[in-house]
Amino acid sequence: MLYLAAILMIFVLKPTAQAADKIRIGMPNDAGQFTLPLAHKRGYLRDEGFDAELITITGPVANVALANGDIDYFTGFGSAIRAMIQGQLPTRIVACFRPVAHFVLVTRPEIKTIKELKGKTIGASPGTAPDLVARLMMKHFGFEPDKDIKFIASPGGETALHRMSQKQIDGQVMPVPWDYRSRKLGLNILARAEDLFTYPISGLITQTRKIRERPDEIRRVIKAGIKANRYIHANRDGTIEVLMSTYRLDKEAATALYGSLVKGFNDDGNLPEDGLRRLIDDIKSVTKVDREIAFSEVSDISIQREAQRDLGIKVK
Numbered sequence: 001m002l003y004l005a006a007i008l009m010i011f012v013l014k015p016t017a018q019a020a021d022k023i024r025i026g027m028p029n030d031a032g033q034f035t036l037p038l039a040h041k042r043g044y045l046r047d048e049g050f051d052a053e054l055i056t057i058t059g060p061v062a063n064v065a066l067a068n069g070d071i072d073y074f075t076g077f078g079s080a081i082r083a084m085i086q087g088q089l090p091t092r093i094v095a096c097f098r099p100v101a102h103f104v105l106v107t108r109p110e111i112k113t114i115k116e117l118k119g120k121t122i123g124a125s126p127g128t129a130p131d132l133v134a135r136l137m138m139k140h141f142g143f144e145p146d147k148d149i150k151f152i153a154s155p156g157g158e159t160a161l162h163r164m165s166q167k168q169i170d171g172q173v174m175p176v177p178w179d180y181r182s183r184k185l186g187l188n189i190l191a192r193a194e195d196l197f198t199y200p201i202s203g204l205i206t207q208t209r210k211i212r213e214r215p216d217e218i219r220r221v222i223k224a225g226i227k228a229n230r231y232i233h234a235n236r237d238g239t240i241e242v243l244m245s246t247y248r249l250d251k252e253a254a255t256a257l258y259g260s261l262v263k264g265f266n267d268d269g270n271l272p273e274d275g276l277r278r279l280i281d282d283i284k285s286v287t288k289v290d291r292e293i294a295f296s297e298v299s300d301i302s303i304q305r306e307a308q309r310d311l312g313i314k315v316k
Contacts, residue, residue, distance in 0.1 A: 020051035021217060026062045027054065027075040031176060031261060033202045035097040036075060037246045038239065039228035048220035063089050066207060073221065074205045078129055082283050084298045092211060093299040095222045095307070096203035096271035097229055100194035100264045103133045104179045107171035107188045108164050114141050114190055120170035123154025123163060129201070130156060132282040133193050134173035140196045161185060176260035180253060194264045198275030208300075215303050222269055222307035229265045236262075268313050269304050 027033040037054060039045050045052040055071060059079025065071040066080070067089060074080060075097075083089035111117065122138075124131035135145040143149050152169065154160055160172040164187060171190075174182070179189050193199065204225065206218060232239050236258060243254040273295065280293050305315045 020046070020049055022051045022053070023073065023217070023221070024053045024055060024071045025073045025075065025221075026057040026065060026071040027202075028058060029056045030076070030202075031243075031247060031257060032098055032102040032264075033075045034232075034243070034246070034261065035202065035225045035228050035265065038232065038242050039224040041242050041245070042228065042231055042238070044224040044227045044231075045221070048224045050220070050224070066091055066205070069207070072206060072210065075202045077201055077203065077205070077279065078283070080205050081279060081298050082287055085280070085283055085289055085293055086287060090208045091205050092208055093200075093271060093276075094204050094206055094211065094218055094301065095225060095269040095304045096200045097225050097266065097269065098202040098264050099198050099200045099266055099270070099272045099275055101129070101133045101199040101201050102176050102261060102264055103130055103137075103173050103193045104176060104182075104189050104260075105134070105137060105171060105173050105191040105193075106160070106164070106178065106182045107190050108167065109186050109188060111170060111190070112188060117141075117171065117190075118143065118148050119150075121150045121152055123156075123160055123169040123172040124151055125155060126151075126153060127286045130173045130175065132286070133199060136199070136278065136282075137173065137191060137193055137196060141191075161187070177249075177253060177257040179260055180256040192260075197278065198272040199278055200271060200275045203269070203271065211300055211303065215306075218303045219307045219310070222304055223310060226267065226269045226307065226311060226313075229269075230267050232262055232265050233267060268308060270316060271299060271301055271304070 025036055040052055040054055059076050062074040063080060063083045066074055080089060080091060084091060122134055124134050138145045138149050154163060154169055154172060156174050160174060163169045204222060240254045240258050243249060243257055244251060276295060308315050
C-alpha cells in the first residue's frame with residue numbers, strides 16, 4: 001500500500017506540462033528592432049519555452065528598468081552602451097540581430113549626387129544616432145564634417161521633410177521607413193548607411209548577473225532571434241504581414257519597409273567587431289571619455305556562440 005501511495009503521489013505532483021518562463025523584453029519603437037517582435041508573433045519565443053512580454057520603452061528609461069530588474073532584456077544599443085562605458089550599467093550585449101544602421105541620406109530634389117553635398121547643410125539632432133551616422137557617411141565619401149558639410153540642429157520626421165521643402169536644410173539622415181515617405185514627396189535618397197559600413201544598432205542586452213546565473217535562458221532567447229531573422233529573409237509575405245500589424249502600416253508602406261530593412265538583418269546573431277568599435281568611438285566622443293574601451297566592457301558573446309552551435313551555425 002505504501003508503494004502504491006508513493007506512485008500515486010508522484011503522478012499527482014508531476015506537472016502535465018512545463019510552465020513557460022516569463023520574460024520582459026524592452027525595445028525602442030523603431031523598425032530596426034523588428035527581430036523580437038517577429039519572434040514573438042511567429043512563435044519562436046514560445047517554442048523556446050517563453051511567455052514573453054514585449055514593452056516599448058526609450059533607451060534611458062530602459063537603462064533604469066534593466067538595472068532594477070523591471071525588464072530582463074533590451075534590444076537597443078546606443079543608450080545602454082553609453083551607460084556601460086560610463087560605468088553606470090552592469091549589462092552586456094550578448095547578441096546582435098542588426099549589424100548595420102537603417103539610416104538613409106535624404107536630400108532636396110535638385111541635389112542628385114554625393115559630390116553636390118559639399119558646402120551644403122545637413123540637419124541633425126546633435127549626438128543622436130542619425131547625427132553620428134550622418135557624420136560617418138560624410139567621412140566615408142571623403143568629406144570633413146563641419147568643414148565641408150555644415151551640420152545644424154534639426155529634428156527628424158515630418159519637420160525635416162518640411163525644412164527641406166522650404167530649403168532651410170539641404171538634407172538629413174533619417175531612419176527607414178522615411179525613405180518611402182521622402183520618395184513620395186519627390187526627395188532623393190542618395191545613400192544608405194547599411195551599404196557603406198557596419199554599425200550595430202540592435203540585438204540583445206541583459207544584466208551581467210543574468211549572464212552568470214541564467215545562461216540557458218539567454219541562449220534560448222538568442223536562438224529565437226536568429227530564427228526570426230532567418231524567417232525575415234526566407235518569408236517575404238509573412239514578414240510584410242507582421243510589419244503591417246506591428247507598426248500599423250498599410251500593405252504598400254509595409255512592402256516598401258521590407259525592401260528597405262531586409263538586407264540589414266543578419267542570420268547568425270554575430271556582433272561585428274569593426275562596427276562595434278565605430279559605435280564605441282562615437283559614444284566616447286559624445287560622452288568625452290578619453291580612455292580605451294575594451295569590447296569586454298560592453299559585450300559578452302560566449303552564450304551567443306552556444307546558441308549558434310545549437311542551430312548548426314559555424315562559430316567564428
